[in-house]
Amino acid sequence: MMRFTFFLLLTALLVLSLPAYRSADPATPAELGERLFFDPILSADRTISCASCHKPEYAFADTLPFSLGIRGQHTTRNTPTAMNMGSRPYFFYDGRVATLADQALHPIRNPIEMGLPIPDAVRRLAKHKQYKRWFADIYHRPVDSLALGDALAAFEFTLETADTPNDRWLNGDTAAMTASQRRGRQIFLKKGRCFDCHFSPDFTGDEFRNVGLYTGAAHDDVGRFAVTKDSADLGKFKVPGLRNVAVTAPYMHDGRFRTLREVIDYYDQPINFVKNPVNADSLVQTPLGLTEQEKVDLENYLHALTDDRFQKK
Numbered sequence: 141m142m143r144f145t146f147f148l149l150l151t152a153l154l155v156l157s158l159p160a161y162r163s164a165d166p167a168t169p170a171e172l173g174e175r176l177f178f179d180p181i182l183s184a185d186r187t188i189s190c191a192s193c194h195k196p197e198y199a200f201a202d203t204l205p206f207s208l209g210i211r212g213q214h215t216t217r218n219t220p221t222a223m224n225m226g227s228r229p230y231f232f233y234d235g236r237v238a239t240l241a242d243q244a245l246h247p248i249r250n251p252i253e254m255g256l257p258i259p260d261a262v263r264r265l266a267k268h269k270q271y272k273r274w275f276a277d278i279y280h281r282p283v284d285s286l287a288l289g290d291a292l293a294a295f296e297f298t299l300e301t302a303d304t305p306n307d308r309w310l311n312g313d314t315a316a317m318t319a320s321q322r323r324g325r326q327i328f329l330k331k332g333r334c335f336d337c338h339f340s341p342d343f344t345g346d347e348f349r350n351v352g353l354y355t356g357a358a359h360d361d362v363g364r365f366a367v368t369k370d371s372a373d374l375g376k377f378k379v380p381g382l383r384n385v386a387v388t389a390p391y392m393h394d395g396r397f398r399t400l401r402e403v404i405d406y407y408d409q410p411i412n413f414v415k416n417p418v419n420a421d422s423l424v425q426t427p428l429g430l431t432e433q434e435k436v437d438l439e440n441y442l443h444a445l446t447d448d449r450f451q452k453k
């Protein structure tokens with residue numbers, strides 16, 4: 141009987157505390173940024189939030205080649221992961237923005253994505269009973285665009301992922317990766333030439349490179365060239381980091397490859413996919429000549445870069 145009463149009490153306590161927990165006010169920029177990230181209030185017609193395209197379950201990326209913005213419009217590039225942004229020196233595939241806080245304002249005013257001019261966004265939040273108070277409590281001033289960008293960036297800075305088989309293996313846990321994954325790592329480092337571009341803890345040197353997808357056709361995405369107007373940058377894109385890449389299909393700036401295997405087949409024999417690339421990097425000029433087993437091993441290794449929270453149970 142004692143035990144039953146105790147159980148009842150505990151349940152009552154839990155039920156009582158749940159709504160309180162849910163409505164708890166954000167107390168830090170990151171907590172406020174999290175609210176904003178998931179709130180469609182930042183889009184013109186209140187239908188799209190950052191999370192509409194950067195979905196938590198897909199490592200804050202999307203499963204479509206091109207994502208859906210307001211009024212059924214499609215983005216012109218594939219949505220990249222918004223995780224592991226903390227060490228990036230610039231943002232977007234063409235690197236046109238230098239800070240995460242500045243980046244966060246771009247999708248809000250982008251007419252395809254959220255379509256809300258920043259002054260309107262600020263006015264909306266300032267009129268909203270809760271946001272008005274939260275911004276005042278956390279930033280000690282009325283809502284402004286700097287605080288808006290700062291809060292969203294603060295949330296994104298929390299999205300670092302380092303609980304992966306590859307990280308554990310590097311830290312000395314020899315059983316963390318399978319034999320195939322360990323062989324795949326060697327291919328990544330040497331025969332596959334992957335590491336020449338995908339290096340550093342997040343598997344990107346943050347350089348702009350041309351992997352041979354650009355042909356100079358009228359509709360082709362010129363990449364970095366749009367920013368620099370330097371013809372040497374035609375078809376160059378920011379090397380994407382590869383953490384959690386197994387859950388962020390489809391791949392490349394235009395989402396043209398549906399699977400990691402397709403990406404690997406591409407790097408192995410680019411000529412089978414794109415006939416006359418313009419300005420392709422010397423690293424992708426000659427075929428890799430990977431065997432079937434090597435391709436399987438390399439793909440298995442890419443799966444070892446997936447954080448535990450996304451590993452299929």
Ligand code: HEC
Pocket residue numbers: 177182188189190191192193194207208209210215216217218219220221222225230231232233234243244245247248252253254292296
């Ligand atoms: C309609 C879909 C969509 C929405 C909504 C959206 N994004 Fe994005 N996001 C994209 C696409 C597409 C890109 C890549 C665009 C490019 O490179 O030119 C991107 C790029 C980014 C990047 C840069 C990633 C990198 O590797 O450089 C970050 C960070 C980001 N978005 C955060 C946000 C935040 C914060 C919001 C909400 C304020 C948001 N996004 C809303 C589609 C979206």
Ligand code: HEC
Pocket residue numbers: 220328332333334335336337338348349350351353376377378379380382385388390391392393394400403404407408421423424438
């Ligand atoms: C010359 C530099 C370079 C080399 C070598 C290279 N990559 Fe890449 N990688 C890039 C760039 C740049 C992109 C983005 C291209 C785009 O979006 O058009 C990319 C994109 C990718 C993507 C898609 C990521 C995403 O989120 O869409 C994967 C996966 C990938 N590379 C894996 C590899 C593997 C595996 C190898 C070795 C077999 C390799 N890369 C070799 C530069 C390189």
